[in-house]
Amino acid sequence: MSSLVVDNVTVSRGAGPVIANVSLTVTPGEVTALVGPNGAGKTSLLDGISGVVGVSGGRIVLDGDPIEKLSRVARVKRGLLHIEQGRAVFPSLTVRENLSLTARTGADMDAAIGRFPELEKRINSPAALLSGGEQQMVVLARAFAAKPRFLLIDEMSLGLAPVVFMRLLPYVEELAQSGAGVLLVEQFTHLALGIAREALVVAGGKVGYHGPASALRDDSELLHRAYLGGSAA
Amino acid sequence: MLQGALAGLAAGGLYAALAVCLTLMSRLVRVVNFSQAATGMFGAFVAVWLVTAAGLPIWLGSVLGILLAGALSAAIGWIAATWLSEASTTARSAMTVGPLLLLISLSFILFGNKPQPFSPILGGPAFEFGGVVVSQVTVVMVLLAVVVAVAVQLILTKTAVGTQLRALSERPTTAELLGIPSKPLSIAVWAATGVISAIAIVIVAPSQSNDATSLAMLIVPASAAALLGGFTRPGLAVVGGLALGVLSGLVAQIEEVALIRNFLPFLFIVVLLLWTQRKEVWDSAR
Ligand SMILES: Nc1ncnc2c1ncn2[C@@H]1O[C@H](COP(=O)(O)OP(=O)(O)O)[C@@H](O)[C@H]1O
Numbered sequence: 001m002s003s004l005v006v007d008n009v010t011v012s013r014g015a016g017p018v019i020a021n022v023s024l025t026v027t028p029g030e031v032t033a034l035v036g037p038n039g040a041g042k043t044s045l046l047d048g049i050s051g052v053v054g055v056s057g058g059r060i061v062l063d064g065d066p067i068e069k070l071s072r073v074a075r076v077k078r079g080l081l082h083i084e085q086g087r088a089v090f091p092s093l094t095v096r097e098n099l100s101l102t103a104r105t106g107a108d109m110d111a112a113i114g115r116f117p118e119l120e121k122r123i124n125s126p127a128a129l130l131s132g133g134e135q136q137m138v139v140l141a142r143a144f145a146a147k148p149r150f151l152l153i154d155e156m157s158l159g160l161a162p163v164v165f166m167r168l169l170p171y172v173e174e175l176a177q178s179g180a181g182v183l184l185v186e187q188f189t190h191l192a193l194g195i196a197r198e199a200l201v202v203a204g205g206k207v208g209y210h211g212p213a214s215a216l217r218d219d220s221e222l223l224h225r226a227y228l229g230g231s232a233a
Numbered sequence: 234m235l236q237g238a239l240a241g242l243a244a245g246g247l248y249a250a251l252a253v254c255l256t257l258m259s260r261l262v263r264v265v266n267f268s269q270a271a272t273g274m275f276g277a278f279v280a281v282w283l284v285t286a287a288g289l290p291i292w293l294g295s296v297l298g299i300l301l302a303g304a305l306s307a308a309i310g311w312i313a314a315t316w317l318s319e320a321s322t323t324a325r326s327a328m329t330v331g332p333l334l335l336l337i338s339l340s341f342i343l344f345g346n347k348p349q350p351f352s353p354i355l356g357g358p359a360f361e362f363g364g365v366v367v368s369q370v371t372v373v374m375v376l377l378a379v380v381v382a383v384a385v386q387l388i389l390t391k392t393a394v395g396t397q398l399r400a401l402s403e404r405p406t407t408a409e410l411l412g413i414p415s416k417p418l419s420i421a422v423w424a425a426t427g428v429i430s431a432i433a434i435v436i437v438a439p440s441q442s443n444d445a446t447s448l449a450m451l452i453v454p455a456s457a458a459a460l461l462g463g464f465t466r467p468g469l470a471v472v473g474g475l476a477l478g479v480l481s482g483l484v485a486q487i488e489e490v491a492l493i494r495n496f497l498p499f500l501f502i503v504v505l506l507l508w509t510q511r512k513e514v515w516d517s518a519r
């Protein structure tokens with residue numbers, strides 16, 4: 001079966017490792033949540049998986065093939081899509097142009113726009129003029145059009161009101177239901193755990209919890225300990 | 234007066250074409266390419282050699298020289314994309330001083346330091362205007378500059394590759410994470426600007442001072458012209474190039490000021506910088 005396996009991966013930045021010895025498996029059709037305090041190394045781990053930075057140890061295996069030495073573009077070609085933290089839109093490009101970067105056919109484009117009625121009205125505006133929530137819709141629509149097999153999402157909610165983010169979350173579920181394996185990094189822990197099956201909590205560059213998301217959801221004491229765990233473990 | 238202005242127009246077209254190349258490079262591959270004119274110069278010199286020493290027909294020698302300039306530029310681009318892809322614009326730009334000096338000395342070694350025996354590809358008058366003869370070179374150069382600027386604009390705004398290039402220039406990492414092949418695309422931009430520069434120089438060089446240094450230093454007026462468009466707008470770069478050419482043509486005619494001709498690009502740059510900074514100066518003065 002198809003899978004994305006992160007095997008004992010360490011990512012270093014400047015001074016030294018910022019996240020070390022992480023192992024996890026992303027399964028198609030499911031959301032895996034990756035949560036933890038600021039500075040825990042979540043973004044660094046996603047950067048290592050997609051090739052924004054090199055990994056300093058461990059392996060990343062996609063469908064049985066190691067990909068940690070491949071270029072960013074080669075990893076995309078194998079079906080990996082990374083949605084970066086912040087607003088990953090091209091500000092001066094129109095909404096349509098932003099989508100055209102991943103939509104190969106007119107039908108893909110129409111299908112992507114069709115999911116987001118709000119965007120349809122703004123289709124020819126530069127992305128810079130959209131609200132934060134609308135910009136994230138552009139990013140999600142682009143992800144739908146890309147038809148990724150594995151999707152890394154880094155804090156879509158950053159700078160958004162919770163109500164706005166709650167409207168985006170069902171799209172993430174939909175992407176998973178369409179068959180993509182999603183690794184979801186999120187500050188709104190409970191919202192992420194709500195749609196995830198597996199979950200990891202990282203703190204201080206280490207994995208403090210790795211198991212079913214439901215266990216964390218139901219036991220706030222466990223979640224709390226895992227959040228602090230990185231330093232104690 | 235008219236005669237002087239029209240005489241400067243061919244050079245103006247050359248500045249304009251080079252300025253469009255500089256604009257493209259700065260906007261799409263984050264580099265102020267100091268070797269822009271030198272690459273074209275070297276291609277043009279090789280073209281001359283192929284025609285005079287190797288006996289090729291003018292058209293074939295020119296085509297080969299132009300292609301060589303494209304390949305040279307692509308090679309410099311490969312270096313920038315391979316080793317300096319994450320470097321600052323300043324570092325990437327500084328790197329291009331290397332090929333600038335290298336190409337000047339290489340052409341001294343290979344071809345000597347004399348102006349080259351260019352055989353004109355285009356010759357003769359195109360038409361008369363107000364009693365002044367306008368040469369074919371002038372007409373073709375002005376057209377070339379305009380056509381290149383318009384084509385660039387169309388490619389950037391109307392084609393899929395253009396959209397990818399603009400995406401890359403705005404957020405290179407994000408673009409790569411969507412599968413846009415940044416390295417081949419940026420090398421293609423280098424190659425294209427190398428070819429355009431060489432075409433412009435091959436056309437104008439027979440009627441200009443055409444030793445290696447003069448041609449390589451066309452980068453100065455070209456930069457002044459590109460500055461008018463802020464290194465981002467090809468249309469204004471063309472206007473800047475043509476204006477600068479006409480101005481130097483005029484100045485060369487008036488004996489009292491003919492000497493400042495060589496300083497014109499510099500003056501142009503200073504005036505433009507003062508003009509664009511006027512608000513800041515005014516604000517901080519208060
Ligand atoms: N580009 C960088 N250079 C050096 N250190 C960095 C860089 N990016 C992040 N870091 C450091 O790495 C650690 C992990 O950061 P990050 O991966 O962004 O964590 P998170 O996404 O969990 O908030 C932090 O201590 C941060 O300061």
Ligand SMILES: [Mg+2]
Nearest residue numbers: 042043085155
């Ligand atoms: Mg982060």
